[in-house]
Amino acid sequence: MPSKSQFLWMYEVMEKARYYEDTIAVAYMEGKQPKFDIGAGPLPGEMHLAAGQEPCAAGVCVHLRADDTVTATHRPHHVAIAKGVDLNKMTAEIFGKKAGLAGGRGGHMHLLDPAVNFACSGIVAQGAGPAVGAALAAKLRGTDAVAVSYVGDGAANQGGFLESLNLAGLWKLPVIFVIEDNAWGISVPKAKSTAIADNSLRAAGYAMPGFHVADNDTLKLFDVAGDAVARARAGNGPTLIEVETYRYYGHFQGDPETYRPKGEVAALKAKDPIARFRKAMIDRKEVTAAEADAALARAKAAVDEAFVFARKAAYPAPEEALTHVFA
Amino acid sequence: MSSNRIMTVSRAISEAIAQEMRSDPNVFVMGEDIGAYGGIFGATSGLLGEFGDARVRDTPISETAFIGAGVGAAMAGMRPIVELMFVDFFGVCMDAIYNLAAKNIYFSGGNCKVPMVIMMATGGGYSDAGQHSQTLHATFAHLPGLKVVAPSNAYDAKGLMTAAIRDDGPVIFMFHKGLQGLAWMASPEGAATELPEESYALPFGEAKILRPGKDITIVAISMMVHHALEAANALARDGIDAEVIDLRTLVPLDRKTVIKSVAKTGRLVVVDEDYKSFGLTAEIITSVAEENPSYFKSPPRRLAVPDVPIPYSRPMEQFVLPDAADIAAAVRASLGKAA
Numbered sequence: 001m002p003s004k005s006q007f008l009w010m011y012e013v014m015e016k017a018r019y020y021e022d023t024i025a026v027a028y029m030e031g032k033q034p035k036f037d038i039g040a041g042p043l044p045g046e047m048h049l050a051a052g053q054e055p056c057a058a059g060v061c062v063h064l065r066a067d068d069t070v071t072a073t074h075r076p077h078h079v080a081i082a083k084g085v086d087l088n089k090m091t092a093e094i095f096g097k098k099a100g101l102a103g104g105r106g107g108h109m110h111l112l113d114p115a116v117n118f119a120c121s122g123i124v125a126q127g128a129g130p131a132v133g134a135a136l137a138a139k140l141r142g143t144d145a146v147a148v149s150y151v152g153d154g155a156a157n158q159g160g161f162l163e164s165l166n167l168a169g170l171w172k173l174p175v176i177f178v179i180e181d182n183a184w185g186i187s188v189p190k191a192k193s194t195a196i197a198d199n200s201l202r203a204a205g206y207a208m209p210g211f212h213v214a215d216n217d218t219l220k221l222f223d224v225a226g227d228a229v230a231r232a233r234a235g236n237g238p239t240l241i242e243v244e245t246y247r248y249y250g251h252f253q254g255d256p257e258t259y260r261p262k263g264e265v266a267a268l269k270a271k272d273p274i275a276r277f278r279k280a281m282i283d284r285k286e287v288t289a290a291e292a293d294a295a296l297a298r299a300k301a302a303v304d305e306a307f308v309f310a311r312k313a314a315y316p317a318p319e320e321a322l323t324h325v326f327a
Numbered sequence: 328m329s330s331n332r333i334m335t336v337s338r339a340i341s342e343a344i345a346q347e348m349r350s351d352p353n354v355f356v357m358g359e360d361i362g363a364y365g366g367i368f369g370a371t372s373g374l375l376g377e378f379g380d381a382r383v384r385d386t387p388i389s390e391t392a393f394i395g396a397g398v399g400a401a402m403a404g405m406r407p408i409v410e411l412m413f414v415d416f417f418g419v420c421m422d423a424i425y426n427l428a429a430k431n432i433y434f435s436g437g438n439c440k441v442p443m444v445i446m447m448a449t450g451g452g453y454s455d456a457g458q459h460s461q462t463l464h465a466t467f468a469h470l471p472g473l474k475v476v477a478p479s480n481a482y483d484a485k486g487l488m489t490a491a492i493r494d495d496g497p498v499i500f501m502f503h504k505g506l507q508g509l510a511w512m513a514s515p516e517g518a519a520t521e522l523p524e525e526s527y528a529l530p531f532g533e534a535k536i537l538r539p540g541k542d543i544t545i546v547a548i549s550m551m552v553h554h555a556l557e558a559a560n561a562l563a564r565d566g567i568d569a570e571v572i573d574l575r576t577l578v579p580l581d582r583k584t585v586i587k588s589v590a591k592t593g594r595l596v597v598v599d600e601d602y603k604s605f606g607l608t609a610e611i612i613t614s615v616a617e618e619n620p621s622y623f624k625s626p627p628r629r630l631a632v633p634d635v636p637i638p639y640s641r642p643m644e645q646f647v648l649p650d651a652a653d654i655a656a657a658v659r660a661s662l663g664k665a666a
Contacts, residue, residue, distance in 0.1 A: 036510070036511050037453075037511065037512065037513050038453050038455075038511050038512050039452065039453030039454055039512065039513065044453060044454035044641060045453060045454035045455040045456060045459075045639065046455055046459065093639075096454065096639055096640030096641055096642075097640070100640075103640075104638065104639060104640030104643060105457075105636070105638045105639060105640065105643065106456060106457070106639055107454065107455075107456040107639030107640070108456075108639075109456055109458065109459075110456055110457065110458070110639070121458070122415075122456065122458035122459055123415070123416065123418065123419065123458055124388050124416075124419075125388075125419075126418075126419070154387070154388040155388060157387035157388055157389045158388055158389060158419065159389070159391045159392075159419065160419060185359070185387070185388055186359065186360045186364065186367070187360045187362075187363055187364040187385075188359070188360060188362075188385045188387075192385060193385070193386070193387040193388070194387065254511050258363070258364075259363045259364060315640060315641070315642050316640055316642060316643055317642070318642045318643055318645065318646030319646065320643060321633075321635055321638045321643035321644070321646050321647050322633060322635055325634070325635050325636070
């Protein structure tokens with residue numbers, strides 16, 4: 001059972017992540033109407049939003065410290081927010097501004113913040129190896145830091161992911177693999193891409209415990225992830241967790257989603273995980289509605305401030321493209 | 328061409344595949360989102376409906392497995408077309424491409440065939456950042472055993488795809504996202520062309536002179552062909568007569584057409600969307616220099632990405648990608664004329 005501060009922290013992080021994605025979704029369409037051109041507007045390029053997947057971020061990262069490492073996917077914003085990435089710098093990066101995390105070089109799929117040991121990549125499953133490496137570094141240095149590798153259900157079929165599971169299991173490394181199973185690999189449903197229904201069963205093949213968290217349940221994930229992090233910190237090796245989560249938006253913004261059954265998203269939204277979590281913490285009298293409302297207001301204010309900061313920030317000079325290629 | 332059908336590059340590619348699938352039951356397609364979605368960049372649009380999911384196979388995100396499987400199926404007598412969604416994703420599956428597909432013909436002393444097409448999207452310009460915007464022409468062209476194709480327009484795309492499918496060895500078919508004619512990405516005029524309905528194959532290794540000229544030779548491929556033509560048209564207004572050559576294939580490379588052109592014009596600008604060093608631009612200039620360095624009346628010039636990852640932010644990305652203005656400036660400099 002989370003403490004009161006953990007309840008509030010998870011709730012605020014999830015609301016912040018949700019409001020962040022919904023704000024981006026609107027800003028993304030600026031300059032892209034009436035004719036949609038992916039390269040136009042203040043937020044050009046692909047944009048992968050994680051609305052619906054907030055429990056995966058909050059339910060795991062609530063157990064982490066700044067010195068723990070997280071690698072996220074091409075759909076990284078919710079996890080970056082939960083890991084404590086500077087929201088102003090992250091948003092400026094997504095707007096391609098000089099004040100961004102990488103001065104505009106990386107963009108939304110390439111957010112790296114060494115201050116909180118966060119990284120993500122646009123290549124499916126390629127965060128798994130680096131998470132194993134961070135865990136190896138912690139073990140070699142004798143610290144109790146852990147690493148978390150987030151991947152999607154599609155990535156669970158990548159060689160790099162499966163090789164990383166084996167290496168972590170073989171070396172008993174303090175790493176937690178979290179599969180965000182949103183049921184879709186772009187247009188291909190999990191059932192048409194994956195030989196087994198429950199990827200957590202694969203853990204047995206790599207000498208680690210595996211857990212399946214059904215239906216985007218933040219509280220269940222809180223427990224499972226808490227145990228996994230404790231095991232890792234105690235030197236008892238890796239864990240594989242698969243979380244059934246929801247993808248409210250398309251694979252990317254502008255995705256026509258003609259492959260998606262009608263009504264699917266509406267049915268998912270009807271059991272929205274943040275609303276369920278809020279109700280649970282208030283019903284259990286852990287948190288008052290007023291306290292929750294205050295957390296929600298803080299979350300929205302932080303996001304609004306980040307967008308103001310990012311929009312006001314200057315673009316880099318073109319020639320800055322030539323710097324920071326080498327150390 | 329008698330047809331009046333104007334079609335996009337993506338439609339040209341899918342039409343070539345469909346025609347070969349109709350005539351040869353050994354041809355099949357696999358890759359990520361190539362079925363119901365029709366390929367993220369439309370190259371397999373409509374194929375699932377006509378041929379069904381046995382021959383148009385969505386795959387897991389398992390490139391090592393399905394590109395390796397393409398090699399095995401090809402050696403077993405099939406003619407697979409495998410889509411690697413973005414060229415940038417080659418990192419997770421290159422062994423199957425460069426150590427298996429590219430070498431098994433050689434390792435068998437010519438006794439094996441590997442008739443497979445690996446098609447992939449290239450190119451930037453729309454702020455998709457450094458893992459989704461590369462072209463990597465030279466990365467593939469450098470490796471012996473791979474033919475490498477990069478059409479600039481729909482007519483060439485259909486003919487080169489047909490030839491690629493019929494080829495008995497592995498062909499890397501690179502289509503530029505910005506040329507596909509997608510509803511959601513701008514495309515230059517000239518990428519969509521008239522397209523004959525009947526099937527036809529274009530030979531590899533034959534560059535095309537798109538615009539004859541006497542003052543200077545501009546060599547380009549893929550998207551850069553359109554920038555070169557735009558530059559040539561602008562230069563023509565100032566009385567500069569540029570010859571524009573579309574290489575169309577990197578391997579085999581039509582050095583003869585380039586050499587003959589430079590022998591005539593005496594000046595050369597090469598433009599490529601790939602990284603600058605160790606790449607196509609150097610290869611083209613060297614090909615002329617090896618033939619006869621005295622052809623050059625002024626030093627040859629090259630335009631390419633200046634050896635940095637493709638940056639996300641628009642001002643930086645536009646700075647590193649060659650465009651028509653860059654090409655025109657290089658031409659003027661080569662001719663000793665101020666802008």
